[in-house]
Amino acid sequence: MEMNxxxxxxxxxxxMTLIIFMVPGFAMLEAGLVRTKNVTxxxxxxxxxxxxxxxxxxxxxxxxxxxSWDHQDGMSKYAFFMFQMxxxxxxxxxxxxxxxxxxxxxxxxxxxxAVGAFIYPTIVNITWGANFLAGTAFDISGMADLAxxxxxxxxxxxxxxxxxxxxxxxxxxxxxxxxxxxxxASSIPLVTLGAFLLWIGWFGFNGGSVGAISSxxxxxxxxxxxxxxxxxxxxxxxxxxxxxxxRYKKFDITMxxxxxxxxxxxxxxxxxxYDIYTPILIGAIGGALVVLFVPIFDKLxxxxxxxxxxxxxxxxxxxxxxxxxxxxxxxxxxxLKGILxxxxxxxxxxxxxxxxINKFFSLRASEDEQLEGIDSTECGMxxxxxxxxxx
Numbered sequence: 001m002e003m004n005x006x007x008x009x010x011x012x013x014x015x016m017t018l019i020i021f022m023v024p025g026f027a028m029l030e031a032g033l034v035r036t037k038n039v040t041x042x043x044x045x046x047x048x049x050x051x052x053x054x055x056x057x058x059x060x061x062x063x064x065x066x067x068s069w070d071h072q073d074g075m076s077k078y079a080f081f082m083f084q085m086x087x088x089x090x091x092x093x094x095x096x097x098x099x100x101x102x103x104x105x106x107x108x109x110x111x112x113x114a115v116g117a118f119i120y121p122t123i124v125n126i127t128w129g130a131n132f133l134a135g136t137a138f139d140i141s142g143m144a145d146l147a148x149x150x151x152x153x154x155x156x157x158x159x160x161x162x163x164x165x166x167x168x169x170x171x172x173x174x175x176x177x178x179x180x181x182x183x184x185a186s187s188i189p190l191v192t193l194g195a196f197l198l199w200i201g202w203f204g205f206n207g208g209s210v211g212a213i214s215s216x217x218x219x220x221x222x223x224x225x226x227x228x229x230x231x232x233x234x235x236x237x238x239x240x241x242x243x244x245x246x247r248y249k250k251f252d253i254t255m256x257x258x259x260x261x262x263x264x265x266x267x268x269x270x271x272x273x274y275d276i277y278t279p280i281l282i283g284a285i286g287g288a289l290v291v292l293f294v295p296i297f298d299k300l301x302x303x304x305x306x307x308x309x310x311x312x313x314x315x316x317x318x319x320x321x322x323x324x325x326x327x328x329x330x331x332x333x334x335x336l337k338g339i340l341x342x343x344x345x346x347x348x349x350x351x352x353x354x355x356x357i358n359k360f361f362s363l364r365a366s367e368d369e370q371l372e373g374i375d376s377t378e379c380g381m382x383x384x385x386x387x388x389x390x391x
Contacts, residue, residue: 004214005075011222012079015208019086022201023050026093029194030100031383032187033254033306037373038101039186039383045096045105049112053089056116061088065121067130074212083208084124087152091120094156098308099163099363101183102170102370105378107363111159114353120155122349123342127151143338144330146225147209149269149319150339155346157313160304162351167363169303171370180298183305185254195257202229202264206271221272228271229264232283236263239287247291255294258307259287265312266319273327282322286315 027046031039062081063069072080092112096103126133126140128151133139145151172181185191207226212218240259244252263283271279293310302309320339324332357363369377376382 004212007214008075008212009079011213012075012083012208015204016079016083016086018201018204019083019090019208020050020201021197022090022093022205023047025194025197025199025201026090026097027194028190028197029257030097030306032190032192032194033097033185034100035183035373036186036384036387037375037382039375040379040381041105041374042097042100043383044379045103045108046093048105048109049092049096050089052109052112053092053116054085056113057085057088057121060117061121061124064118065124065129087148087205088116088120090152091115091156091159094153094308094312095160095163097306098160098304099167100305101374102167102365103163103363103374104361104365107357107361110357110361111163111350111354115159119159119346119349119353120152122345123151123155126341127338138341140334140338140341142331142334143320144273144323144327144335145269145320145338146272147206147268149265149316150342152316153265153268153312154316154320154339154342157309157316158343158346159350159354160308161302161313162347163354163363164302164304164309166351166354166358169301170305171367173303174301188253191254191257195261198261199230199233199264202233202268205229206268210272224276225271227276228274228279229267231276232263232267232271232279232286233260234263235280235283236260236266236287236290239263239284240291243288243291254307255291258290258294258311261311262286262290262315265315266322268316269319270323270327270330273323273330278326282319282326285322286318289314289318 023046027043030042034042069077092115096108125131127143127145131141134141174180203226206229207222210218210222210225213222237256237260241251241256244255263286266282266286267279290307290310293314294307297304297309317339320335321332324330324335365374
């Protein structure tokens, strides 16, 4: 038993380390997708989120989510905490990336505290944790969501939706005649690096969520989970690549990479419960949903520079439903109930908190500040000061 304890503790720490690779993953992906005049601010926000969300979760959110520090006896309680802590910043990363290029940093920091201390721990509490809704009509502890298609990805997506509705779009993104102004990515190499760091981090994200590796059965479950995670990413990348070509006659690597991320989000709810072929279909549909919904959100004038609504919200919903479709002993109605309750909590709570923060500290940078660049106005330094840039 002591050796199992040691092995599972090490496994949790290793998985946590992989998840932390998603911090530079989000940073590089977002830095590559925004204009050069906003790169430093994006990097600053990503570092800020990791620090503030993690401390907020440690000081307040963790005990609220799980009831105590001593509920886990299969591994070191400190390793278990670190693994859970690694998740929390991802919720805010999803939101912050979607409001890039027009958001101020201080209001985002305040919202990060709210997410780390209250919003995300609430969702963890009713799904993986202490469950203050147990025994009520709103009890969703039966929802199958291994690593957070809904608990993490949809939670971040609902928060982003609230933020976009309050903040509006970037200056010049949508013209009065209805035309959409194309704002090209500043660095495709950074986008590619970021996406692959996220992909690698997903192996710890999903594999670590199995919870243990010290027995033959658990080792097989972890290996299957990581294999199925990778498979869904592969299928999402291929479908995103092909559908973009069929639609636009161009090979768009940003859509290919977002297709992969969409597939990874979609499989996250149940990679331990599928055979080795089902993730191909789940990931393929995930990639297709990204290609379908990115232009839909643009038509709705919901400006999302990184495609986070399509990748995380839409595929978080799809991935959670997929477990109910493809796993015999999981009810699709239970899955749908979980999706609806999480959305009914996160969206209005996020909207109210962001609205209040925005009343005291304007979340949206002014038109002049956006034209100059958030790097200069908020950070006092630019990522590429020697580059001549356009507005």
